[in-house]
Amino acid sequence: MTARLRENQIVLLIFVALLSWFVPGAGYFWLKEKKRAIIVFTAIAITFWLGIYIGSIGVIDPVLAKTWYAAQIINSPMVALLGYVSAGGNFPVYGKPNEIGQIYTSVSGLLNLLCIVNAVHLAHVRWARQSGG
Amino acid sequence: MFTEVVFFIASLTAPEEIGTSPQSMLWLLPLSAAIAVVYKATKLPKITAVSFLKESAVLFGSIILFVVITALVLHVVAWLISW
Numbered sequence: 141m142t143a144r145l146r147e148n149q150i151v152l153l154i155f156v157a158l159l160s161w162f163v164p165g166a167g168y169f170w171l172k173e174k175k176r177a178i179i180v181f182t183a184i185a186i187t188f189w190l191g192i193y194i195g196s197i198g199v200i201d202p203v204l205a206k207t208w209y210a211a212q213i214i215n216s217p218m219v220a221l222l223g224y225v226s227a228g229g230n231f232p233v234y235g236k237p238n239e240i241g242q243i244y245t246s247v248s249g250l251l252n253l254l255c256i257v258n259a260v261h262l263a264h265v266r267w268a269r270q271s272g273g
Numbered sequence: 274m275f276t277e278v279v280f281f282i283a284s285l286t287a288p289e290e291i292g293t294s295p296q297s298m299l300w301l302l303p304l305s306a307a308i309a310v311v312y313k314a315t316k317l318p319k320i321t322a323v324s325f326l327k328e329s330a331v332l333f334g335s336i337i338l339f340v341v342i343t344a345l346v347l348h349v350v351a352w353l354i355s356w
Binding site: 241 | 284285286287288289290291292293297300303304307308310311312314315320325
Protein backbone atom coordinates (compact mmCIF):
# COMPACT_ATOMS: atom_id res chain seq x y z
CA MET A 141 0.00 0.00 0.00
CA THR A 142 2.78 2.41 0.97
CA ALA A 143 4.74 1.51 -2.17
CA ARG A 144 1.64 2.18 -4.31
CA LEU A 145 1.15 5.59 -2.64
CA ARG A 146 4.81 6.44 -3.18
CA GLU A 147 4.52 5.44 -6.86
CA ASN A 148 1.44 7.62 -7.29
CA GLN A 149 3.25 10.55 -5.72
CA ILE A 150 6.23 10.23 -8.06
CA VAL A 151 3.91 10.06 -11.09
CA LEU A 152 2.06 13.16 -9.84
CA LEU A 153 5.29 15.12 -9.32
CA ILE A 154 6.63 14.17 -12.77
CA PHE A 155 3.28 15.16 -14.30
CA VAL A 156 3.37 18.59 -12.60
CA ALA A 157 7.01 19.13 -13.68
CA LEU A 158 6.26 18.21 -17.31
CA LEU A 159 3.13 20.37 -17.35
CA SER A 160 5.12 23.35 -16.00
CA TRP A 161 7.80 22.77 -18.61
CA PHE A 162 5.41 22.46 -21.59
CA VAL A 163 3.54 25.67 -20.72
CA PRO A 164 5.08 28.01 -18.09
CA GLY A 165 2.62 28.35 -15.19
CA ALA A 166 0.49 25.34 -16.25
CA GLY A 167 1.65 23.36 -13.21
CA TYR A 168 0.34 26.08 -10.90
CA PHE A 169 -2.89 26.23 -12.90
CA TRP A 170 -3.39 22.49 -12.42
CA LEU A 171 -2.77 22.97 -8.67
CA LYS A 172 -5.58 25.60 -8.70
CA GLU A 173 -3.14 28.49 -8.13
CA LYS A 174 -4.64 30.52 -10.97
CA LYS A 175 -3.26 33.97 -10.05
CA ARG A 176 0.24 32.55 -9.71
CA ALA A 177 -0.13 30.72 -13.03
CA ILE A 178 -1.23 33.84 -14.92
CA ILE A 179 1.58 35.98 -13.45
CA VAL A 180 4.25 33.36 -14.19
CA PHE A 181 3.01 32.68 -17.74
CA THR A 182 2.76 36.37 -18.61
CA ALA A 183 6.15 37.34 -17.16
CA ILE A 184 8.05 34.41 -18.69
CA ALA A 185 6.35 34.70 -22.11
CA ILE A 186 7.01 38.46 -22.30
CA THR A 187 10.66 38.04 -21.27
CA PHE A 188 11.26 35.24 -23.78
CA TRP A 189 9.55 36.96 -26.73
CA LEU A 190 11.23 40.29 -25.90
CA GLY A 191 14.56 38.46 -26.18
CA ILE A 192 13.52 36.99 -29.53
CA TYR A 193 12.31 40.41 -30.73
CA ILE A 194 15.63 42.07 -29.76
CA GLY A 195 18.00 39.40 -31.08
CA SER A 196 15.79 37.52 -33.61
CA ILE A 197 15.35 33.74 -33.59
CA GLY A 198 19.09 33.58 -34.35
CA VAL A 199 19.82 33.82 -30.60
CA ILE A 200 18.50 30.24 -30.28
CA ASP A 201 21.25 28.09 -31.75
CA PRO A 202 21.67 24.51 -30.52
CA VAL A 203 24.83 24.10 -32.62
CA LEU A 204 26.93 27.22 -32.04
CA ALA A 205 25.56 28.32 -28.65
CA LYS A 206 24.94 25.06 -26.78
CA THR A 207 25.25 26.45 -23.24
CA TRP A 208 22.73 29.24 -23.90
CA TYR A 209 20.46 26.70 -25.60
CA ALA A 210 20.52 24.50 -22.48
CA ALA A 211 18.95 27.36 -20.50
CA GLN A 212 16.60 28.42 -23.35
CA ILE A 213 15.08 24.95 -23.79
CA ILE A 214 13.79 25.09 -20.17
CA ASN A 215 11.24 27.69 -21.36
CA SER A 216 9.30 25.01 -23.21
CA PRO A 217 10.02 22.09 -25.56
CA MET A 218 8.60 24.37 -28.30
CA VAL A 219 11.95 26.19 -28.21
CA ALA A 220 13.41 23.11 -29.94
CA LEU A 221 11.31 24.01 -33.02
CA LEU A 222 12.89 27.48 -33.14
CA GLY A 223 16.29 25.85 -32.57
CA TYR A 224 15.67 23.49 -35.49
CA VAL A 225 14.92 26.44 -37.79
CA SER A 226 17.83 28.63 -36.68
CA ALA A 227 20.51 25.96 -36.02
CA GLY A 228 24.03 26.49 -37.36
CA GLY A 229 23.79 30.23 -37.92
CA ASN A 230 20.89 30.37 -40.43
CA PHE A 231 19.91 33.74 -38.91
CA PRO A 232 23.22 35.39 -37.97
CA VAL A 233 23.13 37.92 -35.14
CA TYR A 234 26.12 39.61 -33.53
CA GLY A 235 27.05 42.16 -30.87
CA LYS A 236 24.64 43.73 -28.37
CA PRO A 237 21.39 42.36 -29.89
CA ASN A 238 22.86 38.84 -29.66
CA GLU A 239 24.03 39.39 -26.08
CA ILE A 240 20.77 40.90 -24.87
CA GLY A 241 18.60 38.41 -26.76
CA GLN A 242 20.50 35.44 -25.35
CA ILE A 243 20.41 36.84 -21.81
CA TYR A 244 16.63 37.50 -21.98
CA THR A 245 15.73 34.10 -23.45
CA SER A 246 18.08 32.20 -21.11
CA VAL A 247 17.01 34.06 -17.97
CA SER A 248 13.35 33.40 -18.80
CA GLY A 249 14.26 29.70 -19.08
CA LEU A 250 15.97 29.75 -15.69
CA LEU A 251 12.97 31.56 -14.19
CA ASN A 252 10.78 28.77 -15.55
CA LEU A 253 13.10 26.24 -13.89
CA LEU A 254 12.50 28.04 -10.59
CA CYS A 255 8.73 27.80 -11.20
CA ILE A 256 8.93 24.10 -12.15
CA VAL A 257 10.79 23.29 -8.91
CA ASN A 258 8.36 25.42 -6.89
CA ALA A 259 5.27 23.82 -8.47
CA VAL A 260 6.67 20.33 -7.81
CA HIS A 261 7.38 21.31 -4.18
CA LEU A 262 3.83 22.68 -3.82
CA ALA A 263 2.37 19.46 -5.27
CA HIS A 264 4.51 17.38 -2.89
CA VAL A 265 3.43 19.38 0.18
CA ARG A 266 -0.26 19.14 -0.77
CA TRP A 267 -0.03 15.45 -1.50
CA ALA A 268 1.70 14.84 1.85
CA ARG A 269 -1.02 16.79 3.68
CA GLN A 270 -3.84 14.92 1.93
CA SER A 271 -2.31 11.52 2.56
CA GLY A 272 -1.51 12.43 6.17
CA GLY A 273 2.24 12.03 5.67
CA MET B 274 -4.54 43.00 -39.29
CA PHE B 275 -3.05 40.10 -41.29
CA THR B 276 -0.36 42.40 -42.73
CA GLU B 277 0.62 43.55 -39.21
CA VAL B 278 0.91 39.93 -38.02
CA VAL B 279 3.09 39.02 -41.04
CA PHE B 280 5.33 42.06 -40.42
CA PHE B 281 5.63 41.15 -36.73
CA ILE B 282 6.63 37.54 -37.49
CA ALA B 283 9.11 38.74 -40.14
CA SER B 284 10.65 41.12 -37.60
CA LEU B 285 11.57 38.11 -35.45
CA THR B 286 14.05 36.93 -38.11
CA ALA B 287 16.16 40.10 -38.02
CA PRO B 288 17.73 41.63 -34.88
CA GLU B 289 16.97 45.11 -33.61
CA GLU B 290 19.68 47.76 -33.87
CA ILE B 291 21.21 48.33 -30.43
CA GLY B 292 24.48 50.19 -30.16
CA THR B 293 27.12 49.96 -27.43
CA SER B 294 26.00 53.25 -25.89
CA PRO B 295 25.48 53.70 -22.12
CA GLN B 296 21.72 53.81 -22.86
CA SER B 297 21.85 50.16 -23.92
CA MET B 298 22.35 49.33 -20.22
CA LEU B 299 18.70 50.34 -19.70
CA TRP B 300 17.75 46.95 -21.18
CA LEU B 301 18.47 45.55 -17.71
CA LEU B 302 15.32 47.23 -16.37
CA PRO B 303 12.65 44.99 -18.01
CA LEU B 304 14.72 41.90 -17.18
CA SER B 305 15.05 42.93 -13.52
CA ALA B 306 11.29 43.58 -13.39
CA ALA B 307 10.58 40.09 -14.80
CA ILE B 308 12.95 38.48 -12.28
CA ALA B 309 11.31 40.37 -9.39
CA VAL B 310 7.77 39.49 -10.52
CA VAL B 311 8.43 35.76 -11.10
CA TYR B 312 10.46 35.38 -7.90
CA LYS B 313 7.74 36.99 -5.80
CA ALA B 314 5.06 34.91 -7.56
CA THR B 315 6.86 31.79 -6.33
CA LYS B 316 7.59 33.08 -2.82
CA LEU B 317 4.37 34.75 -1.59
CA PRO B 318 2.16 32.27 0.29
CA LYS B 319 -1.01 34.10 -0.81
CA ILE B 320 -1.16 36.51 -3.74
CA THR B 321 -3.17 39.71 -3.38
CA ALA B 322 -2.77 42.65 -5.77
CA VAL B 323 -1.47 45.13 -3.17
CA SER B 324 1.02 42.85 -1.41
CA PHE B 325 2.28 41.35 -4.67
CA LEU B 326 2.87 44.73 -6.33
CA LYS B 327 4.52 46.10 -3.18
CA GLU B 328 6.83 43.12 -2.70
CA SER B 329 7.77 43.05 -6.41
CA ALA B 330 8.49 46.79 -6.43
CA VAL B 331 10.72 46.48 -3.33
CA LEU B 332 12.68 43.61 -4.87
CA PHE B 333 12.98 45.44 -8.21
CA GLY B 334 14.28 48.53 -6.37
CA SER B 335 16.76 46.40 -4.40
CA ILE B 336 18.14 44.82 -7.59
CA ILE B 337 18.58 48.20 -9.27
CA LEU B 338 20.15 49.70 -6.13
CA PHE B 339 22.65 46.85 -5.91
CA VAL B 340 23.51 47.20 -9.62
CA VAL B 341 24.08 50.96 -9.19
CA ILE B 342 26.28 50.44 -6.10
CA THR B 343 28.30 47.74 -7.94
CA ALA B 344 28.72 50.05 -10.95
CA LEU B 345 29.91 52.91 -8.69
CA VAL B 346 32.42 50.66 -6.88
CA LEU B 347 33.77 49.33 -10.20
CA HIS B 348 33.98 52.89 -11.54
CA VAL B 349 36.01 54.00 -8.50
CA VAL B 350 38.29 50.94 -8.80
CA ALA B 351 38.83 51.64 -12.53
CA TRP B 352 39.55 55.30 -11.72
CA LEU B 353 42.08 54.33 -9.01
CA ILE B 354 43.86 51.88 -11.33
CA SER B 355 44.09 54.36 -14.22
CA TRP B 356 45.02 57.34 -11.99
